[in-house]
Amino acid sequence: MGKITAQLQQDGVMINDLDLLGFLAAAGDISDFSVVNKFGQNNDLNSSTFEDVWDGGGLYSYPADGTAPITKVDSSSASDTNTVEVQGLDIDGNLVVQTATLTGTTPVTLTTPLWRVFRMKNNSDTDYVGTVQCVNDADDATYAQIAIGNNQTLMALYTIPAGKTGYLVHGSAAISDNNRAVAASGRFLARPYGGVFQLKETFGLSDASPYQHKYYLPFKATEKTDIRVQCKGDANGVVVNATFAILLRDN
Numbered sequence: 001m002g003k004i005t006a007q008l009q010q011d012g013v014m015i016n017d018l019d020l021l022g023f024l025a026a027a028g029d030i031s032d033f034s035v036v037n038k039f040g041q042n043n044d045l046n047s048s049t050f051e052d053v054w055d056g057g058g059l060y061s062y063p064a065d066g067t068a069p070i071t072k073v074d075s076s077s078a079s080d081t082n083t084v085e086v087q088g089l090d091i092d093g094n095l096v097v098q099t100a101t102l103t104g105t106t107p108v109t110l111t112t113p114l115w116r117v118f119r120m121k122n123n124s125d126t127d128y129v130g131t132v133q134c135v136n137d138a139d140d141a142t143y144a145q146i147a148i149g150n151n152q153t154l155m156a157l158y159t160i161p162a163g164k165t166g167y168l169v170h171g172s173a174a175i176s177d178n179n180r181a182v183a184a185s186g187r188f189l190a191r192p193y194g195g196v197f198q199l200k201e202t203f204g205l206s207d208a209s210p211y212q213h214k215y216y217l218p219f220k221a222t223e224k225t226d227i228r229v230q231c232k233g234d235a236n237g238v239v240v241n242a243t244f245a246i247l248l249r250d251n
Helices: 002-010 017-026
Strands: 033-045 070-075 083-089 095-101 108-114 116-121 132-136 141-146 157-159 164-175 184-191 198-205 211-221 226-233 238-250
Touching: 033 157, 033 226, 070 083, 070 116, 083 108, 095 108, 116 132, 116 141, 116 157, 164 184, 164 198, 164 226, 184 211, 184 238, 198 211, 226 238
Parallel strands: none
Antiparallel strands: 033 238, 070 108, 070 132, 083 095, 083 116, 132 141, 157 226, 164 211, 164 238, 184 198, 184 226
């Protein structure tokens, strides 16, 4: 750590201890730490209730604790026969990263059923033609989706894996450029395992005021804690995006 710090200073880079820790964790230079960056977008907020900032729109539905109903992936296009990487947690909260080969609109069973899913991405060399979804085949509920042209989910939500503690170090949100004449309200919520969602922070958004917050005293989240960002527009149809960064430490 000392050599890297000295080199940064020599290069004229001003960096505080928290930034340095995040940099080293992202670089893989600290064995007990890693970094998770989450980002999401909701393309159609309403003005009456809060919605989660994810590309599925509306309120995100969390499976019950002690279950793993997330079992299938499929596409809206029969042309999609390439692969998809699915990142989530198994029934015990352990991190699982798995790859499935799509068979168009026919659902494909995941190798490991999931309790949570918080990211999917195209790990092939071909763009998807349709919308790729991760679903509960029993009732067709959608837990993650990749919109056409993105090749990646947009989900401002995360669950701390078992065996790790998370520290929320940064958050941001903004209204999309084509919605700059409107405003929105936002909030961060967290739910410890077996508990209920608790409000952790509120923020406002306008055409001249995006939200940016660096947590110099990071919010601590124990294993299996759900973290989500929600927003509500002052008019229907507001488009908003949000991001947050979590420093993970092995327990």
